[in-house]
Structure formats: C-alpha cells, structure tokens
Amino acid sequence: xxxxxxxxxxxxxxxxxxxxxxxxxxxxxxxxxxxxxxxxxxxxxxxxxxxxxxxxxxxxxxxxxxxxxxxxxxxxxxxxxxxxxxxxxxxxxxxxxxxxxxxxxxxxxxxxxxxxxxxxxxxxxxxxxxxxxxxxxxxxxxxxxxxxxxxxxxxxxxxxxxxxxxxxxxxxxxxxxxxxxxxxxxxxxxxxxxxxxxxxxxxxxxxxxxxxxxxxxxxxxxxxxxxxxxxxxxxxxxxxxxxxxxxxxxxxxxxxxxxxxxxxxxxxxxxxxxxxxxxxxxxxxxxxxxxxxxxxxxxxxxxxxxxxxxxxxxxxxxxxxxxxxxxxxxxxxxxxxxxxxxxxxxxxxxxxxxxxxxxxxxxxxxxxxxxxxxxxxxxxxxxxxxxxxxxxxxxxxxxxxxxxxxxxxxxxxxxxxxxxxxxxxx
Amino acid sequence: xxxxxxxxxxxxxxxxxxxxxxxxxxxxxxxxxxxxxxxxxxxxxxxxxxxxxxxxxxxxxxxxxxxxxxxxxxxxxxxxxxxxxx
Numbered sequence: 001x002x003x004x005x006x007x008x009x010x011x012x013x014x015x016x017x018x019x020x021x022x023x024x025x026x027x028x029x030x031x032x033x034x035x036x037x038x039x040x041x042x043x044x045x046x047x048x049x050x051x052x053x054x055x056x057x058x059x060x061x062x063x064x065x066x067x068x069x070x071x072x073x074x075x076x077x078x079x080x081x082x083x084x085x086x087x088x089x090x091x092x093x094x095x096x097x098x099x100x101x102x103x104x105x106x107x108x109x110x111x112x113x114x115x116x117x118x119x120x121x122x123x124x125x126x127x128x129x130x131x132x133x134x135x136x137x138x139x140x141x142x143x144x145x146x147x148x149x150x151x152x153x154x155x156x157x158x159x160x161x162x163x164x165x166x167x168x169x170x171x172x173x174x175x176x177x178x179x180x181x182x183x184x185x186x187x188x189x190x191x192x193x194x195x196x197x198x199x200x201x202x203x204x205x206x207x208x209x210x211x212x213x214x215x216x217x218x219x220x221x222x223x224x225x226x227x228x229x230x231x232x233x234x235x236x237x238x239x240x241x242x243x244x245x246x247x248x249x250x251x252x253x254x255x256x257x258x259x260x261x262x263x264x265x266x267x268x269x270x271x272x273x274x275x276x277x278x279x280x281x282x283x284x285x286x287x288x289x290x291x292x293x294x295x296x297x298x299x300x301x302x303x304x305x306x307x308x309x310x311x312x313x314x315x316x317x318x319x320x321x322x323x324x325x326x327x328x329x330x331x332x333x334x335x336x337x338x339x340x341x342x343x344x345x346x347x348x349x350x351x352x353x354x355x356x357x358x359x360x361x362x363x364x365x366x367x368x369x370x371x372x373x374x375x376x377x378x379x380x381x382x383x384x385x386x387x388x389x390x391x392x393x394x395x396x397x398x399x400x401x402x403x404x405x406x407x408x409x410x411x412x413x414x415x416x417x418x419x420x421x422x423x424x425x426x
Numbered sequence: 427x428x429x430x431x432x433x434x435x436x437x438x439x440x441x442x443x444x445x446x447x448x449x450x451x452x453x454x455x456x457x458x459x460x461x462x463x464x465x466x467x468x469x470x471x472x473x474x475x476x477x478x479x480x481x482x483x484x485x486x487x488x489x490x491x492x493x494x495x496x497x498x499x500x501x502x503x504x505x506x507x508x509x510x511x512x
Binding site (some may be wrong): 151175176177178179180183186189259260261370372373374375377378379380381 | 430433452453455458459460464465466467468469471
C-alpha cells in the first residue's frame with residue numbers, strides 16, 4: 001500500500017516537473033522567435049509624445065552608500081523635469097541616507113525627501129512605498145530601489161505603454177552592475193539574464209502574466225490607489241500586486257529595452273536572506289491568489305495556467321527534494337510493474353539529457369541574445385545555486401507552516417546590504 | 427521485481443571515477459572563466475541618446491578636485507603656447 005502511494009506521488013511530481021520543463025522550452029523558443037521577428041521588422045518609435053506627470057518613489061533604509069548614485073541617475077533622466085517628481089522615502093535610516101538625499105533635494109526642486117522615524121518607519125518596503133504614494137502627484141507612479149541606476153531615457157520607454165488603456169503597469173529590465181565582483185554576483189547576473197531576457201520577455205510576447213518585479217516598474221496612479229497600494233502583510237509585495245493588477249482586469253507590459261542597473265547580493269549569506277524572503281513571499285502569494293486566479297473571469301485560460309505556474313515556482317525546489325526522497329527508494333527497491341526496464345530507460349534518459357537542462361538552456365539563450373561571449377561558460381555552476389535553493393525554499397515553507405500553526409507573524413524583512421560598488425556607470 | 431545490489435568494489439571505483447570525471451569536465455569551462463574572465467560583462471546599458479562611459483562614480487567633492495586638476499593642466503598647456511610662437 002505504501003509503495004502504491006509513493007508511486008502515485010512520484011508520478012504527480014514527475015508531471016509537475018515536466019510541466020515546468022515544457023514551460024522553460026516554450027519560453028526559450030518564444031524569445032528566439034520573437035527576436036528573429038524583431039530583427040526583420042522595422043523599428044518603430046513608440047508614442048514618445050505621451051509624457052504624463054510621473055512620480056518616482058525611492059524607498060531607502062540605511063542606503064548612504066548608494067542613495068547618491070541613484071539620485072545622480074535621476075538628475076540625468078531625459079524625461080521633462082517639470083513633469084517629474086522624485087520622492088525619496090528615508091525609512092528610519094540611522095546613517096546619512098536622509099542627509100545625502102536632502103543635499104540633492106536642495107539643488108533639484110523636483111526631488112523631495114520624506115523622513116520616517118523609528119515609530120512609523122522601518123517596517124519594510126511596502127510600508128515605505130505607501131508613505132511615498134500618499135505624497136505622489138504624478139499620473140504614473142514608478143518605483144526604483146536605492147541600489148539601482150536607471151538608463152537615461154527609461155521613463156519615456158516605460159511610460160509609452162500607458163497609451164493602451166488596458167495596461168495597468170509596466171516593468172523594465174534589470175541588469176547586474178557589480179557582475180565581475182565574485183562568483184556569487186556572476187551567477188546572480190546569469191539568473192537575471194534568464195529571468196528577464198527570456199522569462200519576462202516570453203511572458204510578454206505570449207500574452208501571459210508579466211511580473212512586476214518590485215522595482216524598475218510603474219503603475220497607473222488610479223489603479224494603485226484603488227488596489228490600496230502595496231500590501232505590507234506579505235513579503236513578496238511585488239508578486240502580490242502583480243496578481244491584484246491582473247485580477248482587476250489590467251495587464252502588465254514588460255519592456256526589455258527599458259533597462260536599469262542593480263547591485264546584486266555579494267555573498268552566499270545575503271543570497272540566502274534575499275531568496276528566503278522571495279520564496280516565503282511567493283508562497284504567501286500562492287496561498288492567497290491561486291484559487292482567485294482559477295476562478296477569475298478577467299483571465300484567459302493561458303493566463304490562468306501561467307499564473308499558477310508562476311505563483312507556485314518557489315515550491316519546485318521543495319518538490320525536487322521530495323521526488324529524490326520518494327524516487328530513490330522506489331528505484332532501488334520497487335521497480336514499477338507497468339513498465340519494462342527498457343521502456344522506463346527511454347523517458348528517464350530523455351529527461352536527463354533534455355529536461356534537467358531546460359532552465360540552463362534558458363539562461364544560455366539569454367546570454368547569447370545579449371551578445372555575451374563567455375558568460376555561459378559559467379552556466380554549469382548554476383547547479384549549485386539550484387541546490388542552494390532547495391534548503392532555502394524548504395525552510396521558507398516550513399517556517400510558513402509553523403507560523404500558521406502558531407498564529408505568529410513571520411514577515412521579518414531582512415534587508416539586503418548594498419555597498420555601492422560601481423563597475424560601469426557615471 | 428526487486429533490484430539486488432551487487433557490491434563489487436571495481437564497479438564502485440569505476441562509478442566514482444566516472445562521476446568525478448564527468449563533473450570535472452562539466453565544470454572545467456566554468457573554472458577557466460572564473461580564473462581568467464574573458465567575458466565583456468557586465469552588460470553595458472546603452473541609452474538611445476549617449477552611451478554611458480566607463481568611468482568610476484564621481485561624487486561632487488571629487489568632481490571639484492578633478493575640475494581643478496583639469497584647470498591646472500589646461501593653464502600649464504596654455505602658458506606654453508606663446509613660447510612656441512617665439
């Protein structure tokens with residue numbers, strides 16, 4: 001009886017993993033197809049005349065090493081300054097973040113600083129962004145993290161998409177700035193290439209769920225206000241907002257040409273903290289939105305399917321661990337009766353050669369399309385980040401269940417430290 | 427059908443050697459690239475207006491110092507010019 005249950009479980013796990021590997025291939029092929037089509041098509045200039053007033057929110061908690069850099073970037077934006085408002089939310093910083101921002105605010109009248117003390121601030125990014133939203137006057141609300149450095153014409157590129165009334169939000173591309181620093185930053189850069197250049201681009205091209213990544217993106221002010229802004233009770237406030245936008249009947253567009261630099265985590269400890277927060281937040285979103293996505297009349301079948309895969313993506317490392325636990329004893333002690341060894345070997349070999357490498361192909365194609373010459377030599381090392389994600393996601397899930405059972409709030413925001421290492425800009 | 431494990435030491439040695447060689451071959455390019463990076467990364471974001479030059483971040487104070495140094499060099503060059511005419 002136990003063996004039959006294990007077999008059934010193993011089959012379900014194999015089915016789920018196969019669904020994700022098909023997704024990887026569909027995305028990769030879609031991006032390759034999209035890119036070749038774009039090369040053939042004439043480049044059309046977007047509705048550049050559309051320049052509504054915009055507000056840019058920059059939440060900052062102890063970001064003295066990087067806040068000057070992003071504000072310097074803001075002063076270099078080509079968007080008309082009389083239509084632009086930059087709001088720095090100094091979120092209970094104990095360093096010189098506020099002073100540095102004030103220095104810029106004195107010389108640029110479109111930069112404003114909100115100082116939040118320890119009583120009201122320091123409760124996480126969502127809370128800081130909501131404080132900024134109250135002061136924002138623009139029609140479109142953008143948000144950038146303090147460690148980012150935007151492309152000069154990024155606002156024009158992003159804002160152009162709002163000429164379509166169905167578009168509720170936009171997302172630009174994130175590029176790792178400190179990539180050459182060490183092996184961690186190099187691997188994060190590869191993950192970002194796969195995530196944005198291929199994943200996000202494919203979802204946008206295929207009319208699926210483009211994800212707002214929490215930064216380098218913007219919303220219609222009216223929509224954001226009607227959705228009550230960012231939800232501080234969830235760790236992945238960006239994913240939560242993504243699904244609330246889609247459930248409200250709007251779309252999110254991903255603009256690959258609108259690029260912004262970010263500072264990637266520099267060591268494995270910070271990588272753990274960041275991914276743990278993302279995993280836990282994503283899982284919270286999965287529990288909150290999965291059923292709503294299935295029931296929604298605003299979403300097409302393909303969007304529902306992609307939405308479910310996106311919401312549950314951080315469960316995958318846990319499921320892989322589970323499949324190992326279930327699969328190994330099954331393999332050694334009980335071969336399935338319904339397959340001869342020969343017929344079992346074919347799908348196993350096929351999966352080993354093609355399936356396991358699906359995410360790596362995705363990253364490789366992204367690096368190739370970016371014109372990277374040697375970055376993909378590092379792709380085999382991504383197996384270590386994948387293995388590292390197994391305990392991260394398993395702990396996140398376990399902590400989520402424990403906090404549910406105990407009824408405790410588990411939303412501790414572990415802030416990523418940014419050192420302001422620059423390799424290209426200015 | 428149950429699989430019976432045959433504890434043959436040679437099989438284990440071959441298995442360990444095979445797996446180790448496979449892992450080494452798989453990771454070798456990565457180690458080479460890490461030891462001597464030849465990739466042109468990080469990716470340079472190109473503006474439609476002007477490409478961002480490869481220079482370190484200059485803070486306001488440093489910029490002033492840089493400007494003064496530049497000014498001094500320019501003055502030195504200009505001071506030499508009349509002598510060249512003579």
